[in-house]
Amino acid sequence: MQYSFAERTKSMLASPLHFMRSLTTRDSFISFAEELPAEELFPLSSLEAAAAAVISKSPAALQYGDPQGYLPLREWLCNNFKQTKQMELEASQILLTTGSQQAVDLLARVYVEQGDPVLVEHPTSPGFLQILRMQGAVIVPVEGDTEGISTEHLLEQTEKFRPKLLLVSPNFTNPTGVLWSPERRKAVLDICRKRNILIVEDNAYGDLHFGGMTEKEFYNKYPSLFSLDEAGQGGQVLYIGSFSKTVVPALRTGWAAGNKVIIDAMVMAKQLADWQSSHFNQCLLHYLLEYSAFDIHEHIQMLNREYQTRLKLMTELLKRPAWKNTSYNVPEGGMFIWVKLPDGLDSALLLKCALDKGAAFLPGTLCYANGEGRENIRLNFTHPGRDELLLGMNLIGEAISEFTARS
Amino acid sequence: MQYSFAERTKSMLASPLHFMRSLTTRDSFISFAEELPAEELFPLSSLEAAAAAVISKSPAALQYGDPQGYLPLREWLCNNFKQTKQMELEASQILLTTGSQQAVDLLARVYVEQGDPVLVEHPTSPGFLQILRMQGAVIVPVEGDTEGISTEHLLEQTEKFRPKLLLVSPNFTNPTGVLWSPERRKAVLDICRKRNILIVEDNAYGDLHFGGMTEKEFYNKYPSLFSLDEAGQGGQVLYIGSFSKTVVPALRTGWAAGNKVIIDAMVMAKQLADWQSSHFNQCLLHYLLEYSAFDIHEHIQMLNREYQTRLKLMTELLKRPAWKNTSYNVPEGGMFIWVKLPDGLDSALLLKCALDKGAAFLPGTLCYANGEGRENIRLNFTHPGRDELLLGMNLIGEAISEFTARS
Structure with a gap:
């Protein structure tokens, strides 16, 4: 045919x-x-023990679960965000996704209309570009330097295109590896606040930092845009991440965290997109993080x-x-x-x-x-x-x- | 904001x-x-053994995999389709998805333009309706009886709306439980062929039949539209299913099978939607089906x-x-x-x-x-x-x- x-x-x-x-x-x-x-660094024995424990404990781990994601794992994330990332939020403000790619895609599906201008770093992640193209967005690049995107160019592009969305990865951005300075973070947030531009902050790489700092020290020095936005309660930023780089990719567990209005809309889109991610994988991760000898x-x-x-x-x-x-x-x-x-x-x-x-x-x-x-x-x-x-x-x-x- | x-x-x-x-x-x-x-019927001990075997065998099962899905599992499906469902196809004609819901959503994303008329059974699956609404489709219902959708009404709606897509579940359709007669299957396929209407055939429930027939006997008596279409080589039908109802839902493994041109487009959409489904779950299922004592x-x-x-x-x-x-x-x-x-x-x-x-x-x-x-x-x-x-x-x-x- x-x-x-x-x-x-x-x-x-x-x-x-x-x-x-x-x-x-x-x-x-x-x-x-x-x-x-690096797969030779995967925590295989801990994962094997966690899988056995989860399966033998209850068949519920293999049934359909909550489309928003396994509640205890969302609670674990809230706790982790609070302890290491100066972020205060509730489990209802988190959606678990199939990797961070899906989190960005779901946001684009509920937020971006055909022809909407969307700001991205220049250069930016190939995955972001594909999502925006599929949604029919007008992709508006913002130039940057070694401290992050340029506030001058951001203002210029904002003036010209009146965008409603900005996608960024302030920690070791893909592909350039730039780590935004704290000042630049504040300045960009400030501009977006005044112009009603929703920020999608992808923290796919933030935990992989090589200066010898602890997680807490790192996130104190380089606070997320999300945490700068009234400790996450400002609603200006959607915070995205995953366990793919810090535990293993094949459990395909990522998240979006943000204002409940946004998360609720994304949960609706999540249900029609695939009903839910693997409840089993989420239970397995939760067991690994909460009950096993593994220390993330x-x-x-x-x-x-x-x-x-x-x-x-x-x-x-x-x-x-x-x-x-x-x-x-x-x-x-x-x-x-x-x-x-x-x-x-x-x-x-x-x-x-x-x-x-x-x-x-x-x-x-x-x-x-x-x-x-x-x-x-x-x-x-x-x-x-x-x-x-x-x-x-x-x-x-x-x-x-x-x-x-x-x- | x-x-x-x-x-x-x-x-x-x-x-x-x-x-x-x-x-x-x-x-x-x-x-x-x-x-x-029913979760009390889940094959828990087989799954536990399969998880242990897969994790201990190689870290590769926990790494990123092929966005199209784990090749040995696609090959297993080809073999199963051939043995029990009179369907002849190659592994390259199958995309593994996060449940069958995602298979339908991906097809809609690559195929349906805002305002496109799409035919559905009347009544039909709530999940289908959500997908079509998100895509901005004009939903065109086709009345049916106890043998399937009415060919008269199908012709009438086709004449009136010139649709390019039809979504159906001929085996125990959701919600009515109707099992289409063999004659109706042929007649509907024939109409769609002549009018260049792509058929999405969701077989979510087909394996759950209570007449005491073997799988092979059932699919001989009630051939899929896909198999009627030149044993699957006609390209008129996209065949969708999942392991959610026959093994467990929480591994979230479904599939779309069809012409390579359609599958290739869906693989592209799959990559931007979530890069890939859980490679670990696909490896686990394959081990369960191919190497364990479990007999599906x-x-x-x-x-x-x-x-x-x-x-x-x-x-x-x-x-x-x-x-x-x-x-x-x-x-x-x-x-x-x-x-x-x-x-x-x-x-x-x-x-x-x-x-x-x-x-x-x-x-x-x-x-x-x-x-x-x-x-x-x-x-x-x-x-x-x-x-x-x-x-x-x-x-x-x-x-x-x-x-x-x-x-």
């Missing part, structure tokens, strides 16, 4: 993200393209020590001759280094060459709404182990050399 | 489905409102014997005096009895009264796009055990008597 897809679908099927998926299913590759945590704070400290080591190795490798004339900032946390290639080198061409050699990265164009970013690549340093880092960086370095030798 | 939701959100927040959710979180109720399987065919036979017993008890209870002047057809499978109340009795008023007594059901209006169904209620018979069935039916019977005594 002749299919008649929606117009937006046709344009999205041509998207390069579609191509990226093919990478993830090729086992023989060394890939720095995705944002995978210690676990995160361990992850951060290990990821810092990998980042150090990657930055050492970036000093090798092949990478001469590239430039980058070394992030203080997160999962990526954002590298500017030597002048004139196109990341799409480089990727083709690197793939032939057996290594992959994310080409920068996927992080821009407008086709910019040809000279940038994003390198993930959390997934590859030492040997993979050495080999993969060598292979990409070789590819770069081949291009630069020619020019 | 002043929130500015999308227009569609405002109207959906007023929906009565929103109210239904509050029922599910009240523990003290006997509820016939939902579509829950025997398990389904056991479920069907038990559910048939519960259905018999409910129909006995419907013969009691309080239920005089109600009418219903006894279904041959599925999860519901659809009851017409005595003349003049409004299901919303009855529900209020029944809730005060401690019992709930689904009011019929939720199954109609246009406010009809005030005189209907949907009763679930799979979840309540014997005692709950007796007590719950008594309580609702009391409520009916109070109303009929007055008039």
Whole structure:
């Protein structure tokens, strides 16, 4: 038969993200393209014990649950937010989602009308861009520097487009790894407050910080926009996160936290989207966090020590001759280094060459709404182990050399 | 702040489905409102063993997986479809989703434009209606009888609205429990073929049939529209189902199967919606089905014997005096009895009264796009055990008597 897809679908099927998926299913590759945590650091024995305990305790864990998410896990989050993040909220203000991606998508579905202008960082997460395109939003980029998005440009774009929504990741933003300064956080919140712009604050990477600070110290120094907004009661910010980077991705448990009016609308959308996320996975996580020997704070400290080591190795490798004339900032946390290639080198061409050699990265164009970013690549340093880092960086370095030798 | 939701959100927040959710979180109720399987029949020990095996085998089960879904589980489905359902397809033609609800939602997101007319059964699943409303579709109901939707009315509505999509559940459709006749299946497929109407065939309830037939015998007698469409290669039908009713709901694993062009578009939407469903749950299910002592065919036979017993008890209870002047057809499978109340009795008023007594059901209006169904209620018979069935039916019977005594 002749299919008649929606117009937006046709344009999205041509998207390069579609191509990226093919990478993830090729086992023989060394890939720095995705944002995978290191699976050799997963708390497997604790998870196994938790699964056994949850299943044997009651069949209720395997039944349908609350579409808003398992209440004890939402309560655990409230407690955790209060203890480490200066955030005061109630369980009714949290919706559990299938990863943080779904939290952003549900918000977009209830909030964004076709043609609505929406502000994003420039560059920004490929996942954000896909969601906004699907919703038919007009994507409005806001330039930034090493302290966060520019307040001048934010004001300018706000004046010009009258947007009602801003999507940001102030902690080690994807892809640049920028950690917003405390002053910039306050200034951006202030601007959005005065102009009635809802902020979606994605904290996917905030727990992965390498300065040796405890979680509490980190969030004291770099308070979330959410906590700056009357400790979370201002209603200006929707706070998004997940356990994917700090426990394991495959339990697909993320959250949105915010004003109850917003959360209620998202729960409605959640029900029609998939009725609910896995109640079993939520029970399992709750058991792990509340009753088992697993200590998430210690676990995160361990992850951060290990990821810092990998980042150090990657930055050492970036000093090798092949990478001469590239430039980058070394992030203080997160999962990526954002590298500017030597002048004139196109990341799409480089990727083709690197793939032939057996290594992959994310080409920068996927992080821009407008086709910019040809000279940038994003390198993930959390997934590859030492040997993979050495080999993969060598292979990409070789590819770069081949291009630069020619020019 | 002043929130500015999308227009569609405002109207959906007023929906009565929103109210239904509050029922599910009240523990003290006997509820016939939902579509829950019997949790005392869950294969707990097999699931516990499978979880342990999967976690201890490799950390890969807890990492991100393929957004399209775990390949070995898709292959298992292909094999199962071939053996029991006369369907021939490849793993690339299947997308694993978070329950069957997400499969329908993803299809609607890629296929339905604001204002597009979409055909549904009359009455139909509340979940279908919510999805279509969110997508801004014009919902076009097609009347039916005990053999399925009426071909005359289908032709009439098709002529009038020129729809591009039809949503149906030919096996024990929600809420009426109708099992479409083989002839009707062929006739409907034929009409849709000639008019280029994509059919979404939801088989959520097909495995729950009480005539004593094996799966193979049942699907031979009542072939899916998908299998009638050149054994699934015609591309006219998207076939949807899940393990929620046959294994457990909390693993949230459903699927869409169809032409690769449609599946590819849905995979794109799946990635932006939540990147992927739980890879861990998919690995666990695959282990359970492929390597453990659990036999899904025997398990389904056991479920069907038990559910048939519960259905018999409910129909006995419907013969009691309080239920005089109600009418219903006894279904041959599925999860519901659809009851017409005595003349003049409004299901919303009855529900209020029944809730005060401690019992709930689904009011019929939720199954109609246009406010009809005030005189209907949907009763679930799979979840309540014997005692709950007796007590719950008594309580609702009391409520009916109070109303009929007055008039």
